[in-house]
Amino acid sequence: MKVHSFSILLLAAACGRAEPSSVMEKFDPSSPAASMAAVKAGATDSRIVLSKNLEALGDVYQHGEFPLEFSFHVEGSQPLVVTQLESSCGCTDAKMEVDGELYVLGDPILPGAQGFVRGTFKSATYSQEKDSKITIRGNGLGMPQVLRVTAVVYPIFELFPKQARFGDVPLSALRSEHPPSIEVQVLPSREFEIQRWLNTPAGISVEDTGRTAVIEGREPEAKIFRITLGPACEQGRLYETAIAETSLDRTLDFVVQANIFGPIRFDPERRLSFGLMNAGQERSRRINLRATLDGVMIPRPTLSVEGADVFRTEIVEKEAGRFYVLRVRVPNDAPLGHHSAVLRASFPEAAGIDSAEWALKAIIRQ
Numbered sequence: 001m002k003v004h005s006f007s008i009l010l011l012a013a014a015c016g017r018a019e020p021s022s023v024m025e026k027f028d029p030s031s032p033a034a035s036m037a038a039v040k041a042g043a044t045d046s047r048i049v050l051s052k053n054l055e056a057l058g059d060v061y062q063h064g065e066f067p068l069e070f071s072f073h074v075e076g077s078q079p080l081v082v083t084q085l086e087s088s089c090g091c092t093d094a095k096m097e098v099d100g101e102l103y104v105l106g107d108p109i110l111p112g113a114q115g116f117v118r119g120t121f122k123s124a125t126y127s128q129e130k131d132s133k134i135t136i137r138g139n140g141l142g143m144p145q146v147l148r149v150t151a152v153v154y155p156i157f158e159l160f161p162k163q164a165r166f167g168d169v170p171l172s173a174l175r176s177e178h179p180p181s182i183e184v185q186v187l188p189s190r191e192f193e194i195q196r197w198l199n200t201p202a203g204i205s206v207e208d209t210g211r212t213a214v215i216e217g218r219e220p221e222a223k224i225f226r227i228t229l230g231p232a233c234e235q236g237r238l239y240e241t242a243i244a245e246t247s248l249d250r251t252l253d254f255v256v257q258a259n260i261f262g263p264i265r266f267d268p269e270r271r272l273s274f275g276l277m278n279a280g281q282e283r284s285r286r287i288n289l290r291a292t293l294d295g296v297m298i299p300r301p302t303l304s305v306e307g308a309d310v311f312r313t314e315i316v317e318k319e320a321g322r323f324y325v326l327r328v329r330v331p332n333d334a335p336l337g338h339h340s341a342v343l344r345a346s347f348p349e350a351a352g353i354d355s356a357e358w359a360l361k362a363i364i365r366q
Contacts, residue, residue: 046076047141057151079108082138090132166258185222201240203233274362297321307341
């Protein structure tokens with residue numbers, strides 16, 4: 001029945017009074033309700049003439065709201081109707097005003113009427129180039145009509161570099177007279193001050209150097225901050241964020257990454273996964289143990305496994321005192337099921353090297 005009803009509507013539109021093809025072209029599968037309403041409204045020889053169909057906002061900052069206004073008048077000799085104002089992401093609150101009154105979708109708009117399409121562009125968390133639109137649907141000639149809004153959206157704070165990546169850092173460097181540091185330029189949307197620190201990870205300090213830098217084509221000048229790693233940073237992979245509350249009602253986040261290692265280094269550091277295995281299958285994993293500093297000699301470690309009795313271990317000496325390979329194997333006669341254990345590598349107490357642990361996991365199916 002719905003198919004027949006729609007066919008009748010199209011036929012009626014085709015037999016209408018003027019520009020029959022314009023009505024038949026109104027059906028858009030992406031907006032069936034508005035399209036059907038336009039078809040039901042019949043044909044018209046009128047159109048909406050816009051003063052502009054593009055609002056280029058230029059450079060804007062995130063979390064801003066920008067009013068939009070497109071004026072228009074109606075040309076033709078017959079009324080027209082607007083059945084939908086559809087906003088894409090970025091544009092909100094799209095409304096139409098006709099002759100000083102808020103327009104109700106579906107009401108006839110008389111020839112010669114004047115008005116506005118208004119909305120708001122919200123930059124929110126968009127970045128770089130943003131292209132939004134408001135689509136006007138109805139039975140007027142040339143519909144649907146698209147109003148475009150373009151902008152280049154910048155963050156409230158831009159950091160150069162975006163993250164403080166220290167890479168590999170020996171533990172001894174954190175206790176030196178000149179610990180590792182990275183300077184970060186912060187380009188704000190406008191002048192700002194740090195009011196307080198919401199999060200300061202252990203071992204990480206962030207200092208305003210009092211210096212500024214000019215970034216070509218951008219204002220204001222960037223503030224320069226220095227991020228330093230200290231002795232409180234723990235050995236291993238570091239991924240932390242220092243967060244400051246600012247006078248711009250937005251937080252300033254410094255992301256810090258480093259791989260801090262002591263006199264020896266394990267790779268991988270924490271976990272060995274054997275994944276899903278079939279019965280009768282054998283699989284092995286390896287851990288590389290290396291001395292990271294010249295003159296450091298590593299005593300041969302002792303391996304122990306606590307948990308499921310399916311994991312087999314061995315130590316391969318690649319370079320005496322400097323490089324060992326710790327192998328862990330699941331043999332082909334391991335029983336079915338989920339198996340978990342902890343592998344521990346320990347050293348003589350006199351070596352002053354902390355023991356290390358890895359989670360082991362294997363699933364064996366039929």
